[in-house]
Amino acid sequence: MPEKSLILLVGGGAVGAVAALNLQLIEQAEVTVVCRSNYAVVSQDGYRIESCDHGNLSGWKAFAVLNHIPEASSSQPFDYIVCVTKNIADVPPSLADLIRPAVTPGRTVVVLIQNGLNIEKPLIQAFPQNIVLSGVSLIGANEPEPGHIVQDFPDTLYVGPFRNPNLKVEEEDAAAKQFVQLYSAGGKTQCSYIADVGWTRWRKLVYNACLNPICAITGLDTGRVRLADGAVEGLVKPAMKEIVAAAKASGYELPATVVDDMINMDPLTMYLPPSMLSDTRKGNFIEYENILGEPLREGEKLGVPMPTLRVLYHLCAAIQWKNKEVKGFVTVPPKGSSAE
Amino acid sequence: MPEKSLILLVGGGAVGAVAALNLQLIEQAEVTVVCRSNYAVVSQDGYRIESCDHGNLSGWKAFAVLNHIPEASSSQPFDYIVCVTKNIADVPPSLADLIRPAVTPGRTVVVLIQNGLNIEKPLIQAFPQNIVLSGVSLIGANEPEPGHIVQDFPDTLYVGPFRNPNLKVEEEDAAAKQFVQLYSAGGKTQCSYIADVGWTRWRKLVYNACLNPICAITGLDTGRVRLADGAVEGLVKPAMKEIVAAAKASGYELPATVVDDMINMDPLTMYLPPSMLSDTRKGNFIEYENILGEPLREGEKLGVPMPTLRVLYHLCAAIQWKNKEVKGFVTVPPKGSSAE
Numbered sequence: 044m045p046e047k048s049l050i051l052l053v054g055g056g057a058v059g060a061v062a063a064l065n066l067q068l069i070e071q072a073e074v075t076v077v078c079r080s081n082y083a084v085v086s087q088d089g090y091r092i093e094s095c096d097h098g099n100l101s102g103w104k105a106f107a108v109l110n111h112i113p114e115a116s117s118s119q120p121f122d123y124i125v126c127v128t129k130n131i132a133d134v135p136p137s138l139a140d141l142i143r144p145a146v147t148p149g150r151t152v153v154v155l156i157q158n159g160l161n162i163e164k165p166l167i168q169a170f171p172q173n174i175v176l177s178g179v180s181l182i183g184a185n186e187p188e189p190g191h192i193v194q195d196f197p198d199t200l201y202v203g204p205f206r207n208p209n210l211k212v213e214e215e216d217a218a219a220k221q222f223v224q225l226y227s228a229g230g231k232t233q234c235s236y237i238a239d240v241g242w243t244r245w246r247k248l249v250y251n252a253c254l255n256p257i258c259a260i261t262g263l264d265t266g267r268v269r270l271a272d273g274a275v276e277g278l279v280k281p282a283m284k285e286i287v288a289a290a291k292a293s294g295y296e297l298p299a300t301v302v303d304d305m306i307n308m309d310p311l312t313m314y315l316p317p318s319m320l321s322d323t324r325k326g327n328f329i330e331y332e333n334i335l336g337e338p339l340r341e342g343e344k345l346g347v348p349m350p351t352l353r354v355l356y357h358l359c360a361a362i363q364w365k366n367k368e369v370k371g372f373v374t375v376p377p378k379g380s381s382a383e
Numbered sequence: 384m385p386e387k388s389l390i391l392l393v394g395g396g397a398v399g400a401v402a403a404l405n406l407q408l409i410e411q412a413e414v415t416v417v418c419r420s421n422y423a424v425v426s427q428d429g430y431r432i433e434s435c436d437h438g439n440l441s442g443w444k445a446f447a448v449l450n451h452i453p454e455a456s457s458s459q460p461f462d463y464i465v466c467v468t469k470n471i472a473d474v475p476p477s478l479a480d481l482i483r484p485a486v487t488p489g490r491t492v493v494v495l496i497q498n499g500l501n502i503e504k505p506l507i508q509a510f511p512q513n514i515v516l517s518g519v520s521l522i523g524a525n526e527p528e529p530g531h532i533v534q535d536f537p538d539t540l541y542v543g544p545f546r547n548p549n550l551k552v553e554e555e556d557a558a559a560k561q562f563v564q565l566y567s568a569g570g571k572t573q574c575s576y577i578a579d580v581g582w583t584r585w586r587k588l589v590y591n592a593c594l595n596p597i598c599a600i601t602g603l604d605t606g607r608v609r610l611a612d613g614a615v616e617g618l619v620k621p622a623m624k625e626i627v628a629a630a631k632a633s634g635y636e637l638p639a640t641v642v643d644d645m646i647n648m649d650p651l652t653m654y655l656p657p658s659m660l661s662d663t664r665k666g667n668f669i670e671y672e673n674i675l676g677e678p679l680r681e682g683e684k685l686g687v688p689m690p691t692l693r694v695l696y697h698l699c700a701a702i703q704w705k706n707k708e709v710k711g712f713v714t715v716p717p718k719g720s721s722a723e
Contacts, residue, residue: 260600261701270715271704277697312720350690357617358698361601364611375610380652 046071048122048225051145052105053077053112057184059127060090060192062156062200062226063105064097066125069228075107082110084190094194096231112145120147123222125154125178129322130162132332133363134372138162139169148172152218156180156200158251159333160244160341163205174218175205177240179247199233200226203240245290246297250305251334253282255319256355259329260362266314269306278351279306285349289342328366331359386411388462388565391485392445393417393452397524399467400430400532402496402540402566403445404437406465409568415447422450424530434534436571452485460487463562465494465518469662470502472672473703474712478502479509488512492558496520496540498591499673500584500681503545514558515545517580519587539573540566543580585630586637590645591674593622595659596695599669600702606654609646618691619646625689629682668706671699 048071052063055078067074078085089102115121124142146153149172155162156178163175183196202223204215219236226234237243254265257278261268268274283302290297298304309315319329335356342349367373388411392403395418407414418425429442455461464482486493489512495502496518503515523536542563544555559576566574577583594605597618601608608614623642630637638644649655659669675696682689707713 257698257701261698261705263701263705267705267708267715268701270713271701273697274701274704278694278701312716312718314715314718351694354618354691354694357613358597358601361597361603361608361611361614361618364614365601365603365607368607373610375607375654376652378652378654 047073049119050074050123050125051077051113051121051142052125052127053142054126054128055079055081055085055108056127057186057192057194058156058180058182059125060092060186061094061096061182061184061194061198062125062127064090064092064094064100064103065198065226065229065232067105068097068231069225071228072225074105075109075113076105077109077112079110081186081189082108086110088190090190090192092192092194094192095196096194096198112142114144115147115151117147121145121151123152123154123225125156127156129328129330130155130157130159130333131328131330132162132165132336134328134367137165137169139165143169146170146173152176152222154178154202154222155205157330157333158244158247159330160248160337162333163207167205167207167209171207171209173207174210174215175207176215176219176222177201177203177205177244179237179240179243197233199235201235201237201243202226203237203243205240239295241293242295242297245286245293245295245338246301248290248334248338249283249286249297249301250308251317252286252338252352253279253355254305255317256329256331256335256359257282258317259319259323260355260358262320262323264314264316264320265309266311269311275306282351282355285342285347285352286338289338289345289347289349292345292347293341323362326366326369328370329359329363331356331363335359387413389459390414390463390465391417391453391461391482392465392467393482394466394468395419395421395425395448396467397526397532397534398496398520398522399465400432400526401434401436401522401524401534401538402465402467404430404432404434404440404443405538405566405569405572407445408437408571409565411568412565414445415449415453416445417449417452419450421526421529422448426450428530430530430532432532432534434532435536436534436538452482454484455487455491457487461485461491463492463494463565465496467496469668469670470495470497470499470673471668471670472502472505472676474668474707477505479505483509486510486513492516492562494518494542494562495545497670497673498584498587499670500588500677502673503547507545507547507549511547511549513547514550514555515547516555516559516562517541517543517545517584519577519580519583537573539575541575541577541583542566543577543583545580579635581633582635582637585626585633585635585678586641588630588674588678589623589626589637589641590648591657592626592678592692593619593695594645595657596669596671596675596699597622598657599659599663600695600698602660602663604654604656604660605649606651609651615646621691622695625682625687625692626678629678629685629687629689632685632687633681663702666706666709668710669699669703671696671703675699 089104429444524534
C-alpha cells in the first residue's frame with residue numbers, strides 16, 4: 044500500500060462532490076474527480092458547497108479535476124475507482140468501458156455508489172481480477188447550478204462486497220472494511236460495513252423501483268403522488284408490494300412496515316421530485332434498467348407475479364426510446380414514407 | 384313531426400362540424416350548432432371545410448351558431464340533440480347537466496356520438512322519458528386552427544339504440560332508424576343502423592382503451608409506439624387482449640384479427656397522435672373514464688384479469704389530477720406547510 048490511497052472519483056455531481064470532499068479531507072487519500080457537465084466551472088472555480096455534514100466551503104477543489112478518464116499509471120495505479128454516475132445500462136458507453144483505461148487489473152478496487160440490482164455483473168465480467176464493492180447511499184444532495192452543491196440530508200453510506208467468483212471472500216470483505224475505514228476517517232459521516240449487500244439494495248428498491256418511475260411517468264412529485272386520486276392505493280402500494288415479494292423470493296425478508304415507511308419518507312409538502320422525475324424534466328436518460336428492469340426480471344424468474352412493475356417498466360422503456368430519438372440514438376422512417 | 388327536424392348539435396369541433404354540415408345540407412333538417420373555443424371565428428366567418436365527403440366550402444354556416452345551450456321552446460322543441468363533445472365524466476358539468484335546458488322530456492332524442500362504455504347511463508337517469516341513441520364514428524377529421532376543418536377519412540357512423548328500461552324497444556329501434564335515414568339523406572356519407580350497440584363499442588375500445596392511454600402516457604404517436612423498444616409486445620398487445628377478453632365476458636366475441644387490425648390501422652409513417660395524446664399535448668382533460676375506466680370496471684366485475692389496463696387507468700387518473708391542479712379544480716397544501 045502507498046502512503047496515500049489514490050482515488051479516482053467518477054461523477055462529480057452532487058453526491059460525488061460530497062464523497063470527494065469527505066475523502067479528500069483526510070490525510071490518507073488523494074482524490075481525482077472526473078466531471079462532465081460542470082467541468083468548466085469546477086476546474087476553474089472549484090465547488091461551492093453547503094453541507095449539513097461539512098459546513099460551507101467556497102472554491103473547494105479536490106487534488107485534481109479532469110474531464111476524461113485518465114490512463115492507469117503503472118507506477119501510481121489507482122487504489123479505488125469510486126463510481127457515482129447515473130448508471131444508464133441501455134445507453135453506451137457502458138460503465139466498464141468508460142472506466143477501463145483507469146483500471147489496473149488485480150489492483151484497483153471499484154466502488155459502485157449507484158442504485159439497482161446486478162450493477163456489478165458487467166464490471167466483474169470486464170475486470171475478473173478486481174474487487175467490486177457496493178455502496179448504497181442515503182444522502183440528500185442536489186446541484187441547483189453547476190458546481191454549487193447543497194447537501195441537506197446526512198451522508199449515510201452502506202458498503203459491502205459484491206461477490207466475484209474469481210476472488211477470495213476474505214479479501215473482498217477486507218477491501219470493503221478498508222474502504223469503510225477510509226470513508227469514515229474524517230469522522231463527519233456515517234459509513235457502515237454491511238455484509239449483506241442484497242438486503243440493503245432490495246430495501247432501497249422499494250422506493251426507487253416504484254416511486255421513481257411512477258413520478259417520472261406521471262410528472263408528479265412524491266408529495267403530489269400521495270395527494271392524487273387513487274395513486275397510492277392503485278399504483279404505489281401494489282408496485283411496492285411486488286418488490287417486497289420479489290425480495291422475499293430472492294431470500295431477503297424486508298420489514299413489515301417498509302411500504303408505509305417508504306411512502307412517507309419524503310415530507311409530503313416538500314413536494315420532492317425523485318431523481319428519475321428530475322431526469323425526465325431535464326430531458327436526461329433514466330436509469331430504469333437497473334432499478335426497475337433488473338428487480339422485475341429477478342422476481343419474474345422466481346415466479347413472482349409483478350404486473351404493476353411490468354407495465355411501468357415497458358412505459359419507461361418507451362419514454363427512454365422517445366428520448367433516444369430526440370438525442371439521435373435511434374432514427375425513424377421519414378414521415379409519409381412507405382418504409383415500415 | 385314538424386316539417387323539418389330541429390337539431391341541436393353540441394360540440395362544433397372537427398367531427399361535429401362535419402356532422403352539422405351533413406345534416407344541414409338536406410331539406411329535412413335545421414341545425415343549430417353550439418361551439419365553445421371556436422365560437423368567435425365560426426359565428427362571424429363560418430367554417431372553412433376541406434372534406435373528402437363534401438368537397439371544399441368556405442364561410443359555411445349552419446342554421447344558427449350559439450356559444451351556450453339554448454332553452455327548449457315549448458312550441459318548437461328540439462327533435463334531436465346530437466352530442467359530439469369530448470365526454471370528460473370526472474370533470475363537471477356533466478353532459479346531462481349541460482344539455483338539460485334544451486331537452487324536452489318525452490320528445491327530444493339524444494344522440495351520443497362519443498366513445499366509451501356506459502355513457503348513456505347518466506343521460507337515461509337524467510331524462511328517463513327520452514330515447515338515447517349510440518353513435519360510433521369512424522371519421523378522420525381535425526381542426527388545425529379554429530373554424531378550419533380538414534376531413535381526410537370518410538364519415539362512417541354506426542347508429543343504434545341504447546336501452547332505456549322505461550321505454551318500448553320498438554320505439555327506440557324506430558328512432559334509431561329514423562336518425563339513420565336523416566343522416567344518410569344527403570347521400571354523401573355512410574350511416575348504418577346497428578342493432579347491437581355493444582359490439583361496435585367494444586370493438587372500437589380495442590383501439591381507444593389501449594393506444595389512446597399508452598400514447599398519451601408515453602408521449603409517442605401510434606407510429607412511434609410501433610417502433611419503440613418492446614412497446615407493442617409489452618404494452619399494446621397485452622392491453623388489447625384484456626379488452627378482447629372483457630368484451631367476450633360481456634357477451635361480445637370480437638374477430639380473431641382485431642388486435643392486429645387495430646395496431647396496424649393508422650399508417651405507421653403518418654405518425655398520427657390518437658385523440659388522447661392530442662389532448663395531453665394541448666393540456667386538455669382526457670376522457671379516460673369512459674374509454675378506459677368503464678371497460679376496466681366491466682371486465683373486472685366479470686372476473687377478467689386486466690392488470691395492464693388497471694395500471695394504465697391509474698396513471699391516467701394521476702395525469703388527470705395533475706391537470707386538475709393546473710386548472711384550479713384541486714388545490715394542494717402550501718409548500719413546507721405541516722398540513723397533510
